[in-house]
Amino acid sequence: MPTVRDASFDLFRAQGMTTIFGNPGSTELPMLADFPADFRYVLGLQEAVVVGMADGFAQASRRTAIANLHTAPGVGNAMGAIFNAQANHSPLLITAGQQARAQMTMQANLTNRDATRLPHPLVKWSYEPPRAADVPHALARGALLASLPPAGPVFVSLPMDDWDAEVDELDAQEAIGRGVDGRAVAAPDSVRRLAEQLDSAESPVLVAGPDIDAGGGWDAAVGLAERQRLPVWATPAPGGGKLGFPEGHPNFRGVLPPAIGPVAQTLEEHDLILVAGSSVFPYYPHIPGPLLPEKATLVAITSDPDEAARAPMGQAIVADVALTLAALLEAVPESTRPAPEPNPGPTEIPAEDPLNSSTVHSALAEVFPEDGIVVLESPSSTLALRNQLRLSRPGSYHFSAGGGLGFGLPASIGVQLAQPDRPVVCVIGEGSVQYAVSAFWSAVAYDVPVTFLVLRNSEYAILKWFAEVESVSGAPGLDLPELDTAAIAEGYGIAAHRVRERDQVREALAAALASSKPELVEVPVAPGMWLF
Numbered sequence: 001m002p003t004v005r006d007a008s009f010d011l012f013r014a015q016g017m018t019t020i021f022g023n024p025g026s027t028e029l030p031m032l033a034d035f036p037a038d039f040r041y042v043l044g045l046q047e048a049v050v051v052g053m054a055d056g057f058a059q060a061s062r063r064t065a066i067a068n069l070h071t072a073p074g075v076g077n078a079m080g081a082i083f084n085a086q087a088n089h090s091p092l093l094i095t096a097g098q099q100a101r102a103q104m105t106m107q108a109n110l111t112n113r114d115a116t117r118l119p120h121p122l123v124k125w126s127y128e129p130p131r132a133a134d135v136p137h138a139l140a141r142g143a144l145l146a147s148l149p150p151a152g153p154v155f156v157s158l159p160m161d162d163w164d165a166e167v168d169e170l171d172a173q174e175a176i177g178r179g180v181d182g183r184a185v186a187a188p189d190s191v192r193r194l195a196e197q198l199d200s201a202e203s204p205v206l207v208a209g210p211d212i213d214a215g216g217g218w219d220a221a222v223g224l225a226e227r228q229r230l231p232v233w234a235t236p237a238p239g240g241g242k243l244g245f246p247e248g249h250p251n252f253r254g255v256l257p258p259a260i261g262p263v264a265q266t267l268e269e270h271d272l273i274l275v276a277g278s279s280v281f282p283y284y285p286h287i288p289g290p291l292l293p294e295k296a297t298l299v300a301i302t303s304d305p306d307e308a309a310r311a312p313m314g315q316a317i318v319a320d321v322a323l324t325l326a327a328l329l330e331a332v333p334e335s336t337r338p339a340p341e342p343n344p345g346p347t348e349i350p351a352e353d354p355l356n357s358s359t360v361h362s363a364l365a366e367v368f369p370e371d372g373i374v375v376l377e378s379p380s381s382t383l384a385l386r387n388q389l390r391l392s393r394p395g396s397y398h399f400s401a402g403g404g405l406g407f408g409l410p411a412s413i414g415v416q417l418a419q420p421d422r423p424v425v426c427v428i429g430e431g432s433v434q435y436a437v438s439a440f441w442s443a444v445a446y447d448v449p450v451t452f453l454v455l456r457n458s459e460y461a462i463l464k465w466f467a468e469v470e471s472v473s474g475a476p477g478l479d480l481p482e483l484d485t486a487a488i489a490e491g492y493g494i495a496a497h498r499v500r501e502r503d504q505v506r507e508a509l510a511a512a513l514a515s516s517k518p519e520l521v522e523v524p525v526a527p528g529m530w531l532f
């Protein structure tokens with residue numbers, strides 16, 4: 001009879017999950033015994049890094065990824081990253097080792113007491129199998145559930161003495177062979193009604209969100225915008241974990257501001273707002289105002305029932321975003337409305353001394369490869385990067401929809417492991433680096449050739465901006481003098497380059513992009529917030 005270990009690894013194989021991100025402890029070692037040669041173990045030196053790498057890998061491979069953590073403290077360390085994975089709709093099977101069953105009730109050392117409660121409310125499902133023989137089925141259930149809409153993390157606690165137990169071969173085969181398909185298109189009536197509403201509107205607009213790209217709906221969104229002559233806004237940046245629309249496309253207008261009043265103001269001239277693949281809306285900060293422009297109607301298409309229910313206004317259709325956009329595209333005629341005003345393109349940025357984030361991003365744009373991917377965690381220059389780069393291919397942008405720092409560095413490594421043929425640039429603030437700094441080690445250990453672009457403004461720039469918005473003066477703890485990221489990265493074995501002029505930035509980035517090793521380019525930039 002096969003063991004729990006045999007059956008579980010066969011399940012991982014069958015689900016295409018042969019990369020395991022982890023940080024092991026004594027409670028996880030039995031799972032890893034005789035680690036099969038067709039699997040890859042990617043070690044993260046802290047659990048935030050483990051889950052961050054798995055998050056990037058899952059998103060860029062569009063498959064469920066496994067993160068194996070060390071009992072309670074490992075899960076504790078990973079909570080911020082699990083929060084991000086949930087906001088990113090990232091399908092993760094998170095497992096953690098547990099004390100041997102015989103010692104759980106006495107709560108021997110390392111027992112994960114209340115293991116299933118610990119990761120709530122950040123996971124879709126949390127479980128500890130009642131018998132060793134149930135482990136493969138529980139892992140199958142978790143992996144399938146993680147992938148179903150809305151995709152997200154699940155958690156399974158695994159007692160350390162289960163792995164050599166035997167399982168019934170036929171039962172295991174049934175569990176291993178299972179598959180589920182959760183992509184459902186909206187009812188034909190809803191699609192027809194929405195098509196009529198769209199075509200008869202005077203001035204409709206499309207707001208494109210991250211789940212368009214996650215579901216492969218990019219072409220349908222472009223087709224719909226072109227056929228219906230829709231101007232397109234990207235959903236506000238905090239929630240835009242991926243791009244739903246090519247930002248160099250003539251119909252693209254820009255990124256919506258992230259607050260109630262300003263969103264209504266920006267969409268003022270429209271009578272129908274069609275939102276696809278985004279929550280309505282990822283607002284922050286709180287700037288009150290009307291939720292919608294006067295006389296405007298809003299319809300959202302989302303695969304997430306919770307997103308649909310919690311929206312403060314409008315109608316919603318819960319269905320697969322890509323399939324529903326494709327059905328809508330079929331159902332609408334070519335519109336005779338005037339074409340939207342042309343996309344103004346990137347703002348021209350003069351080279352200044354000292355450099356600022358906008359200048360650096362304009363230099364990055366000059367060398368950025370067509371198939372490049374950006375993983376972004378540079379809070380004060382998010383909009384400047386979007387403006388300068390105008391990313392226009394699917395799967396080229398990853399940003400933490402949850403806003404918890406510590407995503408960028410490990411996620412960029414996960415993305416690069418999933419997309420070895422596309423160059424990955426991690427654009428990150430020096431403050432953000434510190435939340436998952438040991439990810440540098442994994443990049444070196446597994447030869448992951450990410451280019452890290454670190455913007456060194458010696459402060460928490462965005463928090464100084466927020467202080468102004470919130471009328472807060474005199475807050476401590478917003479400056480970061482002497483934080484030498486290049487030296488820290490060198491300590492982990494990364495080749496780091498310090499550059500100070502625009503031409504040097506361009507050259508250093510071009511060289512790092514061409515290199516097959518992880519490299520870091522650190523640029524001192526002027527403080528402040530950079531919007532263009």
Ligand SMILES: Cc1ncc(C[n+]2csc(CCOP(=O)(O)OP(=O)(O)O)c2C)c(N)n1
Pocket residue numbers: 080377378379380381403404405406428429430431432433435457459460461462463
């Ligand atoms: C886990 C976590 N802790 C704290 C914050 C609050 N926070 C948001 S932005 C920011 C500053 C980031 O600094 P840096 O990366 O240097 O970027 P800058 O604002 O200078 O562009 C902080 C601390 C957060 N978002 N997540």
